[in-house]
Amino acid sequence: MTVLGHGILELILIIIMTFGLKDFFSKPTVAGFIGLFGGAFLAWMGYRMIKSGINKSVSLESQRAGNSAGVRNLALAGALVSATNPYFILWWASTGMESIRQSYALGLNGVLFFFMGHIFSDFVWYTAISTAFSRGKKLISDTVYRWIILLLGIFIIAFSIYFIGSGWKMLQM
Incomplete structure (x- = not known):
């Protein structure tokens, strides 16, 4: 239910970006800066993930959430937690916007498939x-968790290089 709330908020953002701002964001200069900023943000996220995996500063124990027994509407809680998370806002203002811009190159079907893939990955994660x-710790050890974070950080760095390259190409037009 929490992911549902998160997904509803993301759907609203995607609709606004696709229909309300698509002409603005399709301008090469704007798209280029979004690609550069989104790629830089992803690179920073990937670096932090790799660093935390190497330094062993991340563990399942330190990631445990507080007790949410008082929350009656988990979908609303998911939307509120996402909306107030500065990383969520930064991600959608940079990387998310670039993802929507690139997926719109395939039309509304591209945006729909991006959204479905994104929500599915959120749900699985x-x-x-x-x-x-x-x-x-019966399911996963801190060592395995750290390796997962490290590998995902490397993947995010690779993705950031793609976004930075795409942004640079757009600025050269």
Whole structure:
């Protein structure tokens, strides 16, 4: 239910970006800066993930969430937590916007498939994390978790290079 709330908020953002701002964001200069900024933000995220994996500063124990027993509407809580998370806002203002811009090159179907893939990946990721939290160290060790974070950080760095390259090409037009 929490991921549903998160997804509804993302759907609203995608609709606004696709229909309300698509002409503005399709301008080469704007698209180029979004690509550069989004790529730089992804590179920073990837670097932090790699650093935390190497320094062993990330663990399942330190990631445990507080008790949410008082929350009656988990979907609303998911939307509110996402909307107030500065990383969520930064991601959508940079990397998310660039993803929407690139997926719109395939028309509305491209945006729809991006959204479906993005929401599915959110659902899979948060399901895995909540399962890991509920089952504790029986399911995944801190070492395995650190390796996952490290490998995902490397993947994000590679993705950032693609966005930076795309942004640079757009600025050269």
